[in-house]
Every structure is written in C-alpha cells, then in structure tokens.
Amino acid sequence: xxxxxxxxxxxxxxxxxxxxxxxxxxxxxxxxxxxxxxxxxxxxxxxxxxxxxxxxxxxxxxxxxxxxxxxxxxxxxxxxxxxxxxxxxxxxxxxxxxxxxxxxxxxxxxxxxxxxxxxxxxxxxxxxxxxxxxxxxxxxxxxxxxxxxxxxxxxxxxxxxxxxxxxxxxxxxxxxxxxxxxxxxxxxxxxxxxxxxxxxxxxxxxxxxxxxxxxxxxxxxxxxxxxxxxxxxxxxxxxxxxxxxxxxxxxxxxxxxxxxxxxxxxxxxxxxxxxxxxxxxxxxxxxxxxxxxxxxxxxxxxxxx
Amino acid sequence: xxxxxxxxxxxxxxxxxxxxxxxxxxxxxxxxxxxxxxxxxxxxxxxxxxxxxxxxxxxxxxxxxxxxxxxxxxxxxxxxxxxxxxxxxxxxxxxxxxxxxxxxxxxxxxxxxxxxxxxxxxxxxxxxxxxxxxxxxxxxxxxxxxxxxxxxxxxxxxxxxxxxxxxxxxxxxxxxxxxxxxxxxxxxxxxxxxxxxxxxxxxxxxxxxxxxxxxxxxxxxxxxxxxxxxxxxxxxxxxxxxxxxxxxxxxxxxxxxxxxxxxxxxxxxxxxxxxxxxxxxxxxxxxxxxxxxxxxxx
Numbered sequence: 020x021x022x023x024x025x026x027x028x029x030x031x032x033x034x035x036x037x038x039x040x041x042x043x044x045x046x047x048x049x050x051x052x053x054x055x056x057x058x059x060x061x062x063x064x065x066x067x068x069x070x071x072x073x074x075x076x077x078x079x080x081x082x083x084x085x086x087x088x089x090x091x092x093x094x095x096x097x098x099x100x101x102x103x104x105x106x107x108x109x110x111x112x113x114x115x116x117x118x119x120x121x122x123x124x125x126x127x128x129x130x131x132x133x134x135x136x137x138x139x140x141x142x143x144x145x146x147x148x149x150x151x152x153x154x155x156x157x158x159x160x161x162x163x164x165x166x167x168x169x170x171x172x173x174x175x176x177x178x179x180x181x182x183x184x185x186x187x188x189x190x191x192x193x194x195x196x197x198x199x200x201x202x203x204x205x206x207x208x209x210x211x212x213x214x215x216x217x218x219x220x221x222x223x224x225x226x227x228x229x230x231x232x233x234x235x236x237x238x239x240x241x242x243x244x245x246x247x248x249x250x251x252x253x254x255x256x257x258x259x260x261x262x263x264x265x266x267x268x269x270x271x272x273x274x275x276x277x278x279x280x281x282x283x284x285x286x287x288x289x290x291x292x293x294x295x296x297x298x299x300x301x302x303x304x305x306x307x308x309x310x311x312x313x314x315x316x317x318x319x320x321x322x323x324x
Numbered sequence: 325x326x327x328x329x330x331x332x333x334x335x336x337x338x339x340x341x342x343x344x345x346x347x348x349x350x351x352x353x354x355x356x357x358x359x360x361x362x363x364x365x366x367x368x369x370x371x372x373x374x375x376x377x378x379x380x381x382x383x384x385x386x387x388x389x390x391x392x393x394x395x396x397x398x399x400x401x402x403x404x405x406x407x408x409x410x411x412x413x414x415x416x417x418x419x420x421x422x423x424x425x426x427x428x429x430x431x432x433x434x435x436x437x438x439x440x441x442x443x444x445x446x447x448x449x450x451x452x453x454x455x456x457x458x459x460x461x462x463x464x465x466x467x468x469x470x471x472x473x474x475x476x477x478x479x480x481x482x483x484x485x486x487x488x489x490x491x492x493x494x495x496x497x498x499x500x501x502x503x504x505x506x507x508x509x510x511x512x513x514x515x516x517x518x519x520x521x522x523x524x525x526x527x528x529x530x531x532x533x534x535x536x537x538x539x540x541x542x543x544x545x546x547x548x549x550x551x552x553x554x555x556x557x558x559x560x561x562x563x564x565x566x567x568x569x570x571x572x573x574x575x576x577x578x579x580x581x582x583x584x585x586x587x588x589x590x591x592x593x594x595x596x597x598x599x600x601x602x603x604x605x606x607x608x609x610x611x612x613x614x615x616x617x618x619x620x621x622x
Contacts, residue, residue: 156554266466267558270558
C-alpha cells in the first residue's frame with residue numbers, strides 16, 4: 020500500500036523522460052515530417068524543451084502537482100479540459116463492462132468449481148480460454164456482425180450521452196460493454212473457479228452443508244466470501260487489460276471517450292495529451308488496486324492495516 | 325557420484341544431444357497437449373514461411389476482382405482493390421509469428437538479466453524492482469502505444485515497444501524464483517565448495533528458473549501477437565503497406581457489411597493462433613508444475 024506513491028512518482032518520471040530521452044529532437048518528432056523550422060521552434064518553446072532538463076523537470080513536477088497537465092499541441096486546449104469532455108463515455112463503458120463481467124464470471128466460475136472435472140466444468144473453462152485468447156477487436160467485429168448488422172438489435176456504433184436518457188445510453192453501451200467484458204470475464208471465471216475449489220474442500224464448508232444450510236447459502240456466505248480475496252485481486256489486476264481494451268473498443272465503436280482521445284492524440288503526435296492520458300490511466304490503475312487492497316478488510320476481518 | 329561425474333565428462337556433445345532429445349521425446353509423449361500444440365505451431369510456421377511459394381503475391385492488385393466473396397479461385401475472397409485475402413492472411417501469420425518470437429526472445433533475455441542481477445546483487449534489487457513496479461503500473465497496451473508514438477511505425481520498433489512492456493513481469497518472475505533457489509542447500513553446497521558466481525548462475529540457478537520462464541514466455545508470445553495487431557489496427561504499428569493482421573482488420577472495417585471475409589479470416593486466424601499458444605502455455609504449466617495442476621483440478 021505504501022508503494023502507491025513511489026509507483027506514481029516513477030510513472031510521472033518515466034512519462035517525463037520518455038519524450039526527452041528518445042533519440043532525436045523531441046520537437047521535430049512532435050511537429051512531424053512536414054513542419055517548418057518556425058513551427059518546430061514554436062513547439063519547442065511551448066513545451067519548454069529549449070530549457071535545461073533539470074529546470075524542465077522542476078517546472079513539470081510543479082505543474083502536475085497543481086493539476087495542470089499542459090495543453091494539446093493540436094487544438095491548444097488544456098489536457099485536463101479535454102479529459103473532462105471525454106471522460107463520461109469511458110467511465111460508463113468501464114462500469115457496464117465490469118458489471119457484465121462479474122455477472123458472467125461469478126456464476127460460471129462457481130458452476131465450474133461445483134462440477135469440477137465434469138463436462139460442464141470443461142465447457143466453461145474452454146469458453147474462458149476462448150475469451151482469454153480472443154483479441155478485443157475480433158470479439159467486437161463478431162458482436163457487431165451478429166447483433167447489429169444481422170439482427171439489428173443494437174446500434175453498430177456511437178454513444179448516447181447519459182443526459183439523453185439512461186436507457187438509451189445503456190443500450191448504446193451493450194455491445195461495446197460486452198466486448199470489453201469478454202476478456203475480463205474469462206480472467207475472473209478462471210480465478211473464481213480456482214479459489215472456490217480451494218475453499219470448497221474446507222471443513223467449515225462441510226460443516227455448513229452438514230447442518231443443512233441451503234446449497235446456495237453455503238456457496239455465497241461460506242465459500243464465495245472466503246474465496247473473495249483472490250477474485251477481487253484479479254478484478255484489480257484486470258483493470259490494466261480493461262484500460263488497454265478501452266482504447267481499442269472505443270475506436271471500433273466510435274465512442275468519443277478517453278480511449279478514442281488516446282488513439283487520435285497518438286496519430287496526431289499530440290504528445291502532451293498522450294502524456295497526460297498515460298498518467299491518468301496509470302493513476303486510475305494504481306488507485307483501483309489500492310482500493311482492492313483496502314477491500315480485503317471487508318472479506319477477511321483478520322486483515323488489518 | 326565420482327563415477328557418473330567422470331562418465332558425463334567423457335560423453336561427447338553428440339551423446340548429450342541424443343540424451344536430451346530422448347528426454348524431450350519422453351516429455352512430449354507424457355504430455356500430448358504440449359506435443360499437439362507444438363506440432364500445430366510448427367505447421368503454421370512452415371506454411372507461413374512457404375507462403376510466398378504457395379500463394380499469389382499478397383500485394384498484387386486486381387481491379388477486376390474487387391470484394392469477391394470466398395470461392396474456388398479466391399478461397400478467402402478478395403479485398404477492396406482485388407488483393408487475395410488468403411495470401412495476405414498467411415503473410416500476416418509470418419509477421420505475427422516473427423513479432424511474437426522476437427518479442428519473447430528479447431523479453432526472456434532482459435528478464436533473465438534483470439531478474440538474476442536483482443536476485444543476487446542486493447543493493448540493485450530495491451532500485452530495479454521499484455522501476456519494474458512503476459512500469460507495470462502502466463497498462464501494457466498503453467505503454468506500447470506511447471512508445472510507438474515516439475519511435476514511429478515499423479516492425480523493429482513494434483518489437484522493442486512490446487518487449488519493454490513485457491520485460492518487468494518476466495524480471496519479477498525470474499527474481500522471485502532466484503530468491504527461493506539461492507537459499508537451497510545445493511546452491512549453498514556449490515558456493516561452499518568455491519564455485520564462482522558466474523558459474524553458479526549458469527550451472528545451478530539458470531536451469532532451475534527455466535520452468536517458470538518457459539511458461540511465462542508462452543504468455544508473452546501470445547500477448548505480443550495480440551498487442552502487435554492492436555498497434556497496427558490503431559495505426560501505430562507495422563506500416564500500412566505490410567499486410568499484418570492488425571492492418572488487414574483496420575482496412576476491412578470499412579467494408580464490414582459488404583465484405584465480412586476481409587476481417588473474418590485475419591480475425592479468426594489471430595484468435596486461433598493465440599488460443600493455440602495459450603493452450604500450450606497452460607499445458608506446459610501443468611506439466612512442469614504438477615502440484616499446481618493437481619490443485620487446479622482438485
């Protein structure tokens with residue numbers, strides 16, 4: 020837990036030095052092949068690349084700590100404002116995906132654990148393996164082809180903002196959410212099965228069964244709760260895959276979120292935006308994993324911080 | 325002991341090779357899934373390697389045969405400028421396998437180096453591991469994307485960018501195995517009998533970290549192929565002139581309704597190849613670590 024701050028400091032330093040230590044003149048790199056000398060000079064001054072590196076680092080650290088992520092080279096908008104404009108679709112998409120993944124993975128994982136070694140178990144694990152191996156855009160294309168183009172149940176692309184109605188918004192997120200949930204659900208189903216298997220052979224589960232508790236109650240109250248720690252840990256670790264998947268999913272489904280912003284920024288070589296987004300994504304990842312660590316207390320009263 | 329020692333010293337390299345091949349054969353017979361996975365990969369690699377001889381030039385444009393559905397003449401159909409999807413898909417296989425293999429090689433090399441050094445040089449351990457943790461906090465795909473935005477597109481840059489994102493986890497795995505192994509009695513015995521550190525590393529530590537490294541390497545291989553296609557798909561990977569799967573999927577997107585085969589074949593090929601490597605990895609893990617496998621099957 021105490022490692023959170025050093026990790027974030029490292030990420031910030033890494034992002035800072037990445038541009039400056041890459042071979043070649045960073046200003047030329049950002050300006051692109053067709054830039055004039057004057058344009059390159061402007062970018063150099065704008066990003067402070069003409070100053071000594073130590074001075075740049077101090078100035079940059081100060082700005083980051085005060086919440087200033089710089090300005091886009093392309094649109095001259097503040098990165099924080101750009102992020103603010105684009106954050107809603109991404110948060111909604113991630114939430115829908117996580118809820119879907121849990122709704123798929125927990126019952127399937129439990130089913131596989133309860134029927135360990137059977138055909139059902141093998142089918143669930145094969146499905147998980149398939150989900151785990153299918154690249155995000157392959158799943159996306161398949162879902163779009165079947166549910167949008169062929170059956171016409173959902174829109175092929177686009178995003179309806181929350182302000183235009185909750186149901187319309189959720190409807191526009193079902194296919195992208197499903198796409199993102201696939202990989203995540205596969206990871207979670209595997210870990211749910213494994214950790215449940217360990218717990219199901221414990222004495223207290225046998226006792227709970229012996230005293231005649233409903234099987235579902237034994238599963239949820241006695242087994243699942245004790246198997247929860249590895250599961251929530253994978254929920255946290257899986258956020259990395261989810262964030263990477265967001266970039267692809269938003270591009271495929273034309274959703275104007277942070278992932279799409281990342282792709283656009285990269286194609287335009289808009290480095291301040293790329294830099295800011297990496298910091299934000301990594302920060303979110305580290306913070307969620309911190310929350311996951313803290314949540315252990317909920318599942319295991321022996322854990323103390 | 326002395327007898328076997330002298331025996332192995334007298335053995336010719338050929339003898340060792342035969343013995344090694346025999347052990348490998350026995351291992352593969354005992355683990356049919358591993359053997360099948362390896363054979364499938366070898367066959368795919370062979371077809372990919374021979375694809376320039378087997379199929380028409382993937383860059384050959386044929387304006388009269390645009391967006392043709394799969395048929396006998398064009399088994400996988402054609403794209404918007406009449407190029408053969410079959411040729412392009414197999415060409416993409418070669419690119420994916422090359423990227424996967426080279427990323428894995430680079431990752432294993434640097435992962436071993438960093439992991440072994442961290443496990444043995446105490447004062448470096450703290451620094452190296454903080455750096456690795458920091459890098460692992462950046463989601464892999466994003467890190468690779470960021471690196472590509474600086475490096476510019478190209479196959480070599482793709483390999484470097486993906487490897488940089490994969491090295492930290494490998495280094496951590498190597499280091500944690502080294503920390504366990506260095507406390508084992510046989511390492512202590514070797515050290516007590518005056519074995520120098522380089523020899524200790526090569527003869528005693530390295531063979532014992534091989535198992536977790538091999539298993540992780542299969543996952544790196546699978547993940548590298550996915551990330552390569554993601555980078556190319558987003559326009560930050562292999563140059564658009566190269567028919568990699570990611571590029572094919574990006575191009576085919578616009579023709580999804582009219583020519584679904586343009587994305588179906590590279591998409592399915594990618595998923596199948598990744599699936600094969602992942603199944604192989606799981607089977608290897610179960611074979612190498614029977615305790616873990618038994619636990620999982622319970």
